[in-house]
Amino acid sequence: MMGWTSKLFVFAVLITLMGCFTGALGNFRRPTRVGVNCCKEVSNARIPAKISLIGYKHQNALDPCVEAIIFYTANEKYCSDPKARWISHRMKGLKEIKD
CATH class of the missing domain: 1.20.5 (Single alpha-helices involved in coiled-coils or other helix-helix interfaces)
Structure with missing residues (x-):
C-alpha cells in the first residue's frame, strides 16, 4: 500500500x-481560413472614362492569381491586363494602393 x-x-x-x-x-x-481574393483572370477592355477610379494596385502572378493591374472604384474593382496599351494612361494621377 x-x-x-x-x-x-x-x-x-x-x-x-x-x-x-x-x-x-x-x-x-x-489557423484562420484565408480566402484567395485576387484576380484569376484579366480583361483587355478599356474601363470607360465615366467610371471614377480611386486607385490601383499591381498584382504579381502567384498561382491561382495572375499578373494584373487592379483598378478600384468606391464599390468595385477591375482586373486589367498590365500589358494593355491603355493601362499607363488610366493609371496617371491615381494613387497606388499598398498592402
Missing part, C-alpha cells in the same frame, strides 16, 4: 501534467 506522502506526490504530478496540457491547449490557435 502507498503511504499518504506517495499518494500526495502522485496527485501533485497529475495536477502538474494537467496544467501543462491545458496550458498548451490554451496557447493553440486554430
